[in-house]
């Protein structure tokens with residue numbers, strides 16, 4: 162027999178393992194290269210695309226120039242978060258930004274609780290086909306913190322320096338990927354880092370703290386709409402923080418614009434945009450897309466009673482499907498760029514002027530995350546119907562690193578013909594249309610504060 166407490170601790174292990182699986186693979190990013198998705202959206206927003214070039218400023222320059230104002234802003238933002246976000250982990254008082262601190266940049270980094278090793282120097286990530294303009298090409302390690310940088314091989318980064326002129330578009334599109342480049346790595350008590358011990362985020366609720374990439378998972382996934390019984394059994398599901406990140410970066414962006422520091426206005430806006438993109442992907446908003454709560458709990462119960470196979474299978478399928486969606490998106494997106502196919506379903510979804518909700522403090526959770534959660538059953542259904550069984554319904558098959566995943570489009574075509582490709586592409590386009598609407602909503606809300 163098992164006691165309720167034991168059951169609870171077991172369910173934590175099991176559900177935690179489920180969540181962990183989706184971030185275990187080396188490059189599970191929700192969407193591959195956010196910049197390729199956000200560029201077509203932003204390029205059709207005249208309020209972004211037609212902005213005049215702006216002057217680059219380093220983080221230290223911004224923080225030193227605005228020390229007093231930032232001290233006030235961050236203090237009032239902290240108060241707001243404590244009062245309004247029920248599951249917020251308060252920033253320890255000792256980390257409050259201090260305008261007379263000797264090392265203002267470090268004080269700022271601690272106050273906003275990002276990875277102190279994150280690369281915050283100005284840079285630009287070139288878009289496919291964009292010229293280097295004589296700028297120095299940077300090594301991936303100057304932009305991202307990871308030990309393994311293999312998946313950065315296809316991207317080009319160039320250096321920009323304080324005083325250089327850049328377009329807001331260049332800043333925004335580059336900054337959009339920053340949160341996947343290391344801002345949220347190693348921030349938990351059990352991350353075995355100094356920052357983790359200081360920051361007050363507690364122990365990592367799910368994911369594997371031993372895996373470098375996995376420690377950002379609770380910042381890039383948000384579970385707000387699971388059934389109440391799941392939250393009761395597994396309260397750690399509440400320990401996710403993308404809503405906090407979005408709120409803070411929006412406040413910083415608006416502050417930077419209002420004080421004439423446009424470079425940081427656009428850069429912070431880009432950081433917030435990242436989480437808005439992530440949450441639009443059902444595997445980042447839903448514990449187990451396509452699986453009922455009852456079934457989740459039954460899988461866990463069997464595991465506890467000594468029959469772990471259902472759990473092991475569920476973990477494998479979750480991971481496989483997450484990767485299949487991401488790889489399909491990556492191939493279709495890169496192909497659309499290669500072909501300059503601006504009439505493709507994908508570009509049409511990203512470039513159309515679509516209905517946009519007016520953004521407020523609840524929009525991220527109540528609209529963006531909710532839409533994504535509501536689409537999760539449909540997404541799982543499409544994967545089961547239109548992707549070869551081996552890749553999405555065979556728990557004995559490991560998709561990560563397989564040759565089949567690279568051939569995903571071809572395999573769909575072989576089995577389901579052009580209809581399969583069209584169905585899956587149209588589904589992807591539906592997610593991209595949400596991505597489009599969410600981005601416009603967020604960017605417009607910030608720019609309404611820009612003079």
Ligand SMILES: [Zn+2]
Pocket residue numbers: 190191340341381435439
């Ligand atoms: Zn992410």
